[in-house]
Amino acid sequence: MEEQTKQAKAAKRSFVGIVISDKMDKTIVVSIDTKKMDRLYKKYVTRTKKCKAHDENNDAHIGDTVRIVECSPISKDKCWRLDAVIERAK
Numbered sequence: 163m164e165e166q167t168k169q170a171k172a173a174k175r176s177f178v179g180i181v182i183s184d185k186m187d188k189t190i191v192v193s194i195d196t197k198k199m200d201r202l203y204k205k206y207v208t209r210t211k212k213c214k215a216h217d218e219n220n221d222a223h224i225g226d227t228v229r230i231v232e233c234s235p236i237s238k239d240k241c242w243r244l245d246a247v248i249e250r251a252k
Contacts, residue, residue, distance in 0.1 A: 174231050179228065180228075213242050215228075216240050221244065222247055
């Protein structure tokens with residue numbers, strides 16, 4: 163029973179997105195794009211969501227592709243943290 167709860171806690175959501183703002187201290191805003199098929203027209207629609215993520219060392223900058231992971235709430239808006247910078251902006 164305890165093993166199942168540990169696995170459930172370990173399985174956190176993660177998304178890959180692009181940093182659109184790094185003006186705040188230790189915080190980045192990440193744009194996450196997902197494609198979903200429209201039920202009626204059978205065309206793919208792009209949905210965009212903006213999330214604030216905690217960036218402890220101010221590593222990420224505008225244009226970087228990053229992976230963010232769900233965490234416990236850090237502030238009113240932040241419940242994500244930076245996991246890794248996948249690709250740096252050119």
